[in-house]
Amino acid sequence: MDLEIVVWGYIPILIGLLVIGGSFYLTARRRNLFGFVATFLILALNGVAIYILAQIITGAYPTYTPHLFILVSLILLVVQKFVKKSKTFANKI
DSSP, X not given: OOHHHIIIIXXXXXXXXXXXXXXXXXXXXXXXXXXXXXHHHHHHHHHHHHHHHHHHHTTOOOOSHHHHHHHHHHHHHHHHHHOOOOOXXXXXX
16 A cells, blocks of 8 residues: 555545534534534535545546545534524523
8 A cells, every 4th residue: 555545545535534424413413504504515525525535546537626625524514613503582591
């Protein structure tokens, strides 16, 4: 196994899977609309990124697109973590 494949293939796949897991965790805990939309976008972006990275590992022509998808989904996860649920009149505590 080449070090280049590990750095540019397996580590981004692992990061993508961790971002998906973190997004599902935040959505299950907070249950707001933005969380559901962000989780769907993160799942879609990372799914395509992991598929492209798997193709690159098996010999396809390399591209930087999956790394950008993983970066965008990581930014979405950070935004999802810091978005607070708005308090309404009924749930003021």
